[in-house]
Amino acid sequence: MTLPVSDTLVTYPAAQTAGAAVVLHTEIVIGSQLIDDGQTSDGGKLAVLLDVTPCHPVDAGWPDQGPDRAVIRILAAAGGQQWPVLDCVVAATNGQKLFIGAAIPVSKDTEGWSFVVAHLLPAEAQLPEGTVVEVVVDAGHRAALSAGHTACHAASLALNRAMAPRWSKETRADALGSPDFDAAAIASSTIQEHGSVDVFRLNKSLRRKGFTVEGLTGDLAAVSAAVNATLANWVLAGSPVRIERDGDALTDRRYWVCSLPDGEARIACGGTHVASLAELGGLYVDLTAGEDQGTAVLRMVTTAGSP
Ligand SMILES: [Zn+2]
DSSP: OOOOSSOOEEOGGGTOOEEEEEEEEEEEEOSTTSOOOSOOOTTOEEEEEESEEOOOOBOTTSOOSOOOOEEEEEOGGGTOOEEEEOEEEEEEEOSSOEEEGGGOOSOTTOTTOEEEEEEEEETTOOOOTTOEEEEEEOHHHHHHHHHHHHHHHHHHHHHHHHHGGGBOSOOOBOTTSSBOHHHHHEEEEEEETTEEEEEEEOOHHHHHTTBOOTTHHHHHHHHHHHHHHHHHHHHHHTOBEEEEESOSBTTSOEEEEEEETTEEEEEEOOSOOOSBGGGGSOEEEEEEEEEETTEEEEEEEEEESOO
């Protein structure tokens, strides 16, 4: 029942989808913080903490990229049983107690706390502490999410550029020097297989920052065309993408870095990515105006692939 005193080491930023690991801690977790997948009885799930993992967890603080699909298996010589990872979430511990997902009460730089990847398995899984296991991620699903996440970042930069004429006041610049519409207006970002859905708030606070909302709805076709022309150029250029990281611990800072024809873009990001925009095969967005609980919103659906 010893909880780890350091962060889980993660290998997914290095594009790993499998690897050996040691079970550091397990405990049954029950509660509303867990996503109900219909597979769990009232017995809860077994949270499994490993020393190192290739499995990308969802972060309750900014849940843009969801969990990897994976299995954890005991080495063949020790029986070879395997269990599905039903969910994989960022958790934290102060050495006394494990807090899962939204239940984490502190921020990531808090002294005395470790941030760990909690693999949630069926409650009946048998994984004594000290067991050597192999974690195997569904590589096809991962590749599709990586394409979607890279597409999302490229689209946000292209959207910022297309929206630049609408700013009347100085605002924070994005990684390529355009006014950062994405940062100023983002409400939610959801990474999907081969794409993403971003929702931006066109509210009073955005107007106050100096963004001109008037006429945007009628102008959406032109904005979409401008975004898509930028993206087509970038894909054609085959811009390389890499993940820079300060270290291999879960909370070490990581960045998406893309060498675009217009300069090198660097965005703080904890997700997974492809190695080049050329891998996407194509990239385009669809913009629609709408409303969410009385607030005008702009919805951007980004798709990697050919239209
Ligand atoms: Zn990201």
